[in-house]
Amino acid sequence: MRQALVILTMVILTTTRLFAQGYVDQQAVYPLLETQIGDIDNVPKVDWEVYIYKDHNKKDGKGQWSELLAYIKDLPGEYTGDRRYVIELTNRVTGDNMKMGQKLLIPKSFPNDWRAYSPYPFQYAAATDMPKLFIIDKSTQTFGAYEYGKLVRWGLVSTGRNDDLTPVGRYNFNWKDDYRLSSEAPEGELWEMYWMFNFDARLGMHVHQYSLPIAYPASHGCVRVSEADAKWNFGWANGWSQSGGRVSRNGTPVMVIGHNPAGRPQQWNISGEGAVSSVDLPSNMESIPLGSYAQREADWASGQ
Template sequence: MLGLALLLPGLAAHAQSSAPAPGNIAPGNEAAARSDTTSSGSAPRSSGGGYIDQTAVKDILKRRARSLDALPEVYYDYYVLDHPNDNSVLARNIFYHELGDGNVKKGEDRAKLVELLNRRLLAHTEMGDTLVVPTEFDLDFRAYSPFPRYYPGARTLPKLFIMHKGVQAWAAYEHGKLTRWGIINTGSDKNPTPSGRFSFNWKQEYRVSTLSPPDEQWEMYWVFNFYHARGMHVHQYEMPTGGPTSHGCVRLVNADAKWIYNWAEPWESSKGPIGPQSAQGRITAPGTPVLVLGENPNGTPKPFEFKRRYPILKRLDLPSAPMSVPAGSPRQPSEHGRSPHLPSLPQTSPTLALGERLPTRPPQTSARSAGSPSSRPRRSTRSRPSPPCRRCGPSGRSPRSGCPASRRGCRPLRSSSPREKCTCRSPRRRSRSAPAESRAPRAPRTRR
């Protein structure tokens, strides 16, 4: 059980005149509701008039079109609840009848979209309230998005997750293309959600909040952490329509939380991506980038600009370079994609012009003097093969009567008859490094 709150139409009379009943306060929001309630008994800002039926909006969020280009442009109109008898119940029935083109049941299903866009439940409306109604229904939910359908600055990013506190909404992009969007509840003014650039870290399907009171468990589903040091997550929880209301985490409806849990990439850790113990391992790569933009709205979120003739959906301006947004936590990649806690990437070789040669590496010198004997290259001690005797030739035998061993210029190598087999080689060559003047003069040869 996810503990989803269902709204009853009979609570409409108490929507804006009194504080919400204790049963309608989400776990973890009792203290905020008591502190925000004034002495006159007015409703707290975080209540906003009830909670979203997360089961009813599931079908609206999962509708998908063939492509973004196939989605039509949606416009909006005003609708004022009114009835001659001043009966709000009858005024809502007329509204359902008009939305469904004569079918009340169909109008009630379409009214769920109106509630999501207005951040207000029809059961908590009164006579004379004005609603914003789209001109097109039963479309892909991306057709009603305040985020741009295409984000050129995120074209090079495989995935990007954005949360905007001003309109209380999130968006997921793949290579700059809007994949999905939805509504959120960020941290209250006393416990705001930090702004900046983050990354998804570890995730956990079910978790009990560490801030739970002793007599109650605040159960969270589809938890995905994006700031480990401060314990900030996105997760499923009860969704008030009034906007910022949490202790810093970001609340989602169940369908969106489960989709994000399976869509986003966690960090790469030697201890795996599941649970906070993942942070104890060696982090080798960050997860999907996360941007938290904007500031908390003054009151309930207002996604529309109310013009005189018709309302206009506010289109959000996103940063031209998402990775240039200042980092909100220490473990974030730089603007060029390099992370401070990861080893730096090897530098690529420089590009050479036509005809240019690679620079040669300078010779490495030791700490000793460059002119010392130890720093000079050593000459190889391996003996070079000597050429064969000029008289005997390469065959090893003398072309005439043999090779006399006593002949000057040959030395016998084996104790064999010089006339049967020549085993001589040329004499060792003298070093060419020594100059001719340094050679000892040869003694004159005398006859005996």
């Protein structure tokens, strides 16, 4: 009995720490996410350094949070927005949940393009011949969007929780709606989904805007993204074409990879004084199983 209580206590404490990372302030990060403009060839990739979150100078009266803000404000770079959100989204923790002594990854400069901070490769060779590809990585709880193998956008997601997983597989965007109520909501509750794009019609899985935990999968199988990313994908991705009740051409290909993280997702792993990307894209996309009935009527990669 005592052993069972100890295990239960550890589970509760782990879950509490995980859920205490905060939520993405979607309106505050909107301008940052919208900096992803133009050809990726013109975007510099940042270098990272490790910063210890603590009061480095107790005599200045600033405290650890004010010291961090002052430090990143003085770093070089063109991005003049609120740089704290680059730090929060990178480290998957909001400022009010940072812990004394925590190691944070800080860019050595702040380019004016959110893709500069991306864990996704700027070029994905396996997708070179594909007009569009939308990747959902459950391990890092992120997405990456490509056009002919070039990264055009990336961001954070919250996929299906452990008891209601978003299945790994190759899908396609099908149909969309700018507003819909979820049929999964308990009686008396309204779960409102904005800028929704379905990617499996039978399973009812969508990419849509909703409250977005910064550090854990929380949905009932759908994929939550920020308002800025949901609006962008709503206009960027293409749906299917049908003829005689059958799919004649699939929509934009979607690929779900990875597994739910055991703890807080990390798109970067600290390595020495820098960072290594945690995103691991398959060199052969056919190694990912087909995840939708629609590919029996039209080829998965036929989507535009």
